[in-house]
Amino acid sequence: MGRASSIVSFSLTLLILFHGYTAQQWPNECQLDQLNALEPSQVIQSEGGRIEVWDHHAPQLRCSGFAFERFVIEPQGLYLPTFMNAGKLTFVVHGTGLMGRVVPGCAETFIESPVFGESQGQSQGQGFRDMHQKVEHLRCGDTIATPSGVAQWFYNNGNEPLILVAAADLANNQNQLDRNLRPVLIAGNNPQGQEWLQGRQQQKQNNIFTGFAPEILAQAFKINVETAQQLQSHQDNRGNIVKVKGPFGVIRPPLRRGQGGQQPQEKANGLEETLCTMRCTENLDDPSDADVYKPSLGYISTLNSYNLPILRLLRLSALRGSIRNNAMVLPQWNVNANSALYVTNGKAHIQMVNDNGDRVFDQEISNGQLLVVPQGFSVMKRATSEQFQWIEFKTNENAQVNSLAGRTSVMTGLPLEVITNGFQISPQDAKRVKFSTMETTLTHSSGPMSYGRPRV
Amino acid sequence: MGRASSIVSFSLTLLILFHGYTAQQWPNECQLDQLNALEPSQVIQSEGGRIEVWDHHAPQLRCSGFAFERFVIEPQGLYLPTFMNAGKLTFVVHGTGLMGRVVPGCAETFIESPVFGESQGQSQGQGFRDMHQKVEHLRCGDTIATPSGVAQWFYNNGNEPLILVAAADLANNQNQLDRNLRPVLIAGNNPQGQEWLQGRQQQKQNNIFTGFAPEILAQAFKINVETAQQLQSHQDNRGNIVKVKGPFGVIRPPLRRGQGGQQPQEKANGLEETLCTMRCTENLDDPSDADVYKPSLGYISTLNSYNLPILRLLRLSALRGSIRNNAMVLPQWNVNANSALYVTNGKAHIQMVNDNGDRVFDQEISNGQLLVVPQGFSVMKRATSEQFQWIEFKTNENAQVNSLAGRTSVMTGLPLEVITNGFQISPQDAKRVKFSTMETTLTHSSGPMSYGRPRV
């Protein structure tokens, strides 16, 4: 009996081992047979808001190299300066705010003017003027490029929650560590630990001052040891987003009047000569900048290294889409990138087909859900609510798509003979396949359809 | 007894586990002690030809990142549009044909002229004119660069089989999925499945239309559901290469007369301004373009990003060699690339030495065989038939080799003193080592030699 069971045990072991061995040698990470709309796996609560983190070990995220986070910053909430081990793109889903980044080696170009400072109560001392690096106003649709190692903070100066989503690419060269998201805190902490990292689940994450000896900090900053200890925030449990009491007096240019929060200083800066003045933010919600626009259907805007050169460094780009109830984005595939699609508003029916011709996704996704579209997988989107809006992050500075149908599609580019022979259809039908849909990206979709059915 | 056997089981388990652990942490993929000439591992039969696929899990292919395929397209065979998850180079080994690619976003620049169309019977309807993207004539020696995600088709318009070999680099950034070859079919199918992919062996591979709901296709293409169902090719078992019945009437420029299939339109295009007009094909079989040429020995031609700029994007280059019976390619190593050598004609004796100084290959290879030369491995080739011809694909847009012997070799570049001291030979011998062989790449090899002997 003992012998029998141990033989079973041994065989099972070998079986599993053999499987493990082959999987290890030839990982099939991207052989995705079933995709899901993903929700965050960890919610990190803070005094002034919360950070929601998707588990980047989920097969579709692991395959595509993405790490994904959502920040919900309450009014007067301040997301404390943090940097990442990877380049990332952040999109403003909701609300307004201020954002500052500290680029290494660049000068403090925002300097308090003495008269303004004193009269507005922004100055904390007599005759003292603060100076710091650039601060920008944020509004819905802003897309922010942040290189690895650059510390960034956000402040919600509005009356509604400021909601941001951020996609980091762990697989490109900006990240020179392993394929894990590693946020590093300059201030604040994370008492709950990082659930997505092995061995960090029960461990409080501290800011980087905590690891240094207070005497060293005192010498480095030429401050006394007590202040140094306060930088370590040992007794602080407010998390990484804190609540600001009273006014938040950072120096920033005024918003242009009557334009609802546009950023004139961005557009006016034609000189992007150095890394210090390089433009890093672009708004994707202005239909007048749309790349594809049809009044009755919606619009699509793209952001790539041609309109935001810093994306060449980050090897990321973005696409913003907004379509109405009767609109469909024609089936298409990513040519040279993976993409992460996040729904910012409404609902849509999405059908996706993998490299084997299998349907791997056929569901409705809605506000707040995330879906990965791997390179070469074909995808169709169809709005199922009044409005469907999404942001798509792509792992290439100039990501391209190839449409299956429509005027610039692969079918239109093929000779008629290839279509008639390939699909065994008549020349008349082939002509219809090629030329019936004259739109390029968006088309009308005539009413409801069943979906979520078992795959054929 | 039970106890004893379970202890044995446990120890064995640990042993294997430990081995697995170290192998996993420090994969020695490129510690190749024995190389083989590789043959295809799967033959996918189709109505109009066959596709032969090398198993990219074979140690030398896995180490170098290559996936390799051979296409044999019978007369009137049409390889249906397909795209890959990786950039690739295709070489025309035999026959003539037509090739078309559909580059996303580019216009249909080949337009049927009404008079010609009607009179030549190429038009399928009254007054209808087809238009599609560029179609190119192919002949022996043509080397075609294809980025990831770009659909490509081939048609054999000759009387002999059209034979193509293609190398894709799974390891560079064009592929953003896992290190598996993932062909995606626009039309056709593969009833045999993909034997080289775990879990896809017994599974029929379908075209991408199959995964979509017919109603969605009908709406996207504005066709009826019956036509949409025909795009899904459910009843079709012809495979991915089909036989064309009757004439194949695609629009293409005429071949220049009296030049045996040269491509004048390629050479005339000096404006390679956009991705749409970028040149992607170059012929490597014209000795007048050779980089190394000796009438009595043979020639060598190279293709890199200087003469075909799209290779910068693909990070691939190629070398074509053709040598006679008495010729030897002097021992050399790849400086900054791996290469995959495919024999297109004849036989050669090849000797290869790895980084440890061990002989890892010492055999004759012949027509149709594949051999990988990893970076830093030294290799000598010697023709053993009337003619030896090969094509070599390299994983760098500007691959370099370093010769051991000859006028531009490492030995010639070293001071005499380094050679006399390094090898303990006399200055006279060292002089001979440096200067006796004045050729650069090719030299005479005086008659037969034994090989395939056990290694020293």
Next chain:
Amino acid sequence: MGRASSIVSFSLTLLILFHGYTAQQWPNECQLDQLNALEPSQVIQSEGGRIEVWDHHAPQLRCSGFAFERFVIEPQGLYLPTFMNAGKLTFVVHGTGLMGRVVPGCAETFIESPVFGESQGQSQGQGFRDMHQKVEHLRCGDTIATPSGVAQWFYNNGNEPLILVAAADLANNQNQLDRNLRPVLIAGNNPQGQEWLQGRQQQKQNNIFTGFAPEILAQAFKINVETAQQLQSHQDNRGNIVKVKGPFGVIRPPLRRGQGGQQPQEKANGLEETLCTMRCTENLDDPSDADVYKPSLGYISTLNSYNLPILRLLRLSALRGSIRNNAMVLPQWNVNANSALYVTNGKAHIQMVNDNGDRVFDQEISNGQLLVVPQGFSVMKRATSEQFQWIEFKTNENAQVNSLAGRTSVMTGLPLEVITNGFQISPQDAKRVKFSTMETTLTHSSGPMSYGRPRV
């Protein structure tokens, strides 16, 4: 009993397997909780010196992709031509010497002049003139960039040991093999084997001639088979660094007088048009070229692709630091690179903090020790001997650091309000944190401090 124990065995197995599975899927290579100052793991003795190799499987080296070696070449020792599978930077720690590299395809530009040759006894034959590629003089502080596949030799023409340290980046694209250091020997051998490679421990490493058949070498070099056999060095056990008997007569330009070994020919060459004339060496020990300089504290010099363009190809850069007893390098982190810090002189107290805010290193390191600073880890250096000198290699052609304290630091770039709210300190304290330390990189450190204490 048997049943029970086998169930235990099975459960244990599953447990370990599960652990192995997760570790394999999501390697946490860079979750470093404890760093060490690293010493070489293998010393390879040769006739004319020794090569000391660090085990690149050590967690910090594996995470950062570095392979590290130290060469100690005795007077009249000749390190025989060798090339690597990766790009590397070499730093001259001690001594003087000559260095030659053989760049593939470049001409022999150093040609013996007949009169000089004969009269100085450098010519080995009557009327014969040697010619070879460029030979350079080396002195302390020289930093040499060597691409993969390029053979390099060193000769010690001084009276003291010539000590070199070299860092290769196994993780970037210059290496197209697996992540193992693979030196390939043109001459010499390694009788002890390569302990850092699985299965090569007991195996003698030979030069690449050894693997070829002597008849093939005879034909390739047009020499007789006896000389060919001597190239294989079967009876040679001198290793890879040999002792030169008598004068070492290579052609080289004279040293400029009265300048202690400076390289005038380097600076004079303004035309770096081709890979053949591209400058590959730069001296980092001249304080007049320093990037940060304070007479009382020390200096820091950097080498990146702006001052040595070949580094763009290698994706490596370097930093040389030299500080006095009372100096501290302010806490900083690597923004876009990993770095390997090697101590060339003296001692320092180093404190390092990881991405979780944990102190992972808090020790004194001294002459000859190596420490890896992963991307995003904060590090403070403080000299604890009269002089502390180090060389730091970085895995980015333009590596950037971000300081925690000082005039160009992240704290100075943040608005006062962010600091007061983030750390719950008064505006007065925040002002001190921002503005007390006006230095940028180096500051005074007032006397001894305890360290090596258990972490907080």
